[in-house]
Amino acid sequence: QQQVKQSPQSLIVQKGGISIINCAYENTAFDYFPWYQQFPGKGPALLIAIRPDVSEKKEGRFTISFNKSAKQFSLHIMDSQPGDSATYFCAASRANNNDMRFGAGTRLTVKP
Amino acid sequence: DSGVTQTPKHLITATGQRVTLRCSPRSGDLSVYWYQQSLDQGLQFLIQYYNGEERAKGNILERFSAQQFPDLHSELNLSSLELGDSALYFCASSHGQGTAGELFFGEGSRLTVL
Numbered sequence: 465q466q467q468v469k470q471s472p473q474s475l476i477v478q479k480g481g482i483s484i485i486n487c488a489y490e491n492t493a494f495d496y497f498p499w500y501q502q503f504p505g506k507g508p509a510l511l512i513a514i515r516p517d518v519s520e521k522k523e524g525r526f527t528i529s530f531n532k533s534a535k536q537f538s539l540h541i542m543d544s545q546p547g548d549s550a551t552y553f554c555a556a557s558r559a560n561n562n563d564m565r566f567g568a569g570t571r572l573t574v575k576p
Numbered sequence: 577d578s579g580v581t582q583t584p585k586h587l588i589t590a591t592g593q594r595v596t597l598r599c600s601p602r603s604g605d606l607s608v609y610w611y612q613q614s615l616d617q618g619l620q621f622l623i624q625y626y627n628g629e630e631r632a633k634g635n636i637l638e639r640f641s642a643q644q645f646p647d648l649h650s651e652l653n654l655s656s657l658e659l660g661d662s663a664l665y666f667c668a669s670s671h672g673q674g675t676a677g678e679l680f681f682g683e684g685s686r687l688t689v690l
Binding site for chain 1: 578580609611617618619620621624631632634666668677678679681682683684
């Protein structure tokens with residue numbers, strides 16, 4: 465049922481560096497692409513999301529880049545901080561929010 | 577605090593047993609989703625309910641079942657438990673149908689099957 469493929473599985477970045485996580489999807493009916501952040505012992509929480517009518521969305525240090533023709537989207541974390549260390553999940557959903565599918569997750573470690 | 581409440585937080589049981597996990601969605605949310613997260617695995621979609629009716633189904637095992645009650649809380653029933661069912665089970669809620677939007681997750685119920 466893995467309709468969203470995420471890479472890398474783990475990522476280690478130095479403080480101040482750029483973290484990049486990539487996702488690819490298969491179902492062209494998806495039209496909502498969120499990224500969730502999960503800290504140990506907590507449930508995932510929405511970080512940022514994009515719809516396919518735009519190619520990029522930026523919120524602070526977090527940017528989603530979206531390529532509809534390639535069916536790919538990515539998360540860029542600029543000036544990565546140790547507090548960003550968490551597991552990040554990409555996801556995709558159809559318009560009516562049914563059946564949101566998640567990628568396998570990327571464990572990000574930002575070293576001080 | 578997401579506003580989604582899951583109980584119990586931790587549960588230890590034996591193979592062959594049955595357990596029930598409970599979820600109370602955020603106030604006003606009509607949709608409830610259940611996900612399974614195994615060690616080092618992603619979030620596997622199990623099932624979604626909207627206002628008491630099943631709306632979408634993932635690869636939920638036949639040994640598992642769920643329902644959403646009139647007060648909108650939901651229960652996930654896991655029976656004939658196997659060691660491989662040990663996982664973190666998350667409930668999430670959203671306002672409902674229409675334009676896709678944010679899911680609000682609870683903190684999960686950790687099930688250990690011995």
